[in-house]
Amino acid sequence: MGSAAASPPPSGKLTQDELKRVAAHRAVEFVEPGMTLGLGTGSTAAHALDRLGDLLRAGALPGVAGVPTSLKTEAHASAVGIPLLPLDAASGARIALSIDGADEVDPDLNLVKGRGGSLLREKMIEGAGDRFVVIVDESKLVPRLGCTGAIPVEVIPFGAPHTLGLIRNLFDGLPGFHARLRTVPAAKGEDLEQPFVTDNGNYIVEMFFEDGIRGDLRDISDRLLRITGVVEHGMFLGMATTVIVANKDGTVAVMG
């Protein structure tokens, strides 16, 4: 994938987590005093939270506050001293910039998000802001969405097996396609694994495609969202304004 800008490599070989940190720190350079931020969820976004916390404590970013995309991020941001706001236009705090990781980034900067389970709040908050900066290591770059794992779909618990069936019907006969309800291992003393429950009290259907999802993604998105029982899906189409990629060779590419 091409890059708009690349910085010189830091010395030595970086681990994947260090690459995530490099991308996160680069994104935080876009933050200015007084900004309200969308605060992402996941291991990459966590590095941005830590960096923001450091800068806030050092007094370098007065007036910065954040809108968290998950309960986990809310707890992390509070712990590092980032003031928090609700997603509420009435507060007068427009989200200037969101920073978040992604599970996959395609050549058009479309994303898969939500393998961590936070896609709904992420899409609401990141879609409400002026700018959405995505931070990834190069392993997240894919030729097509759904190449490396599931595309998640948040569904309401009522009738979830029925909604799962309707989602399966959308891709009926597509070779290699399958879908299932995400589960978590059985709790101690329980026999069966339990459905994964999102921060919103919903379930997640995971859609798997052989070699990724093909076709008109917007049309597929519309058809998914028309299923009663589907709340939202993890394809973030045309939402990323900038993607920062930390490469294994130590370079950082800023796209968009």
Ligand code: 5RP
């Ligand atoms: C959570 C997400 C995360 O941004 C995505 O899963 C990437 O996570 P990580 O930075 O840990 O690789 O969408 O819902």
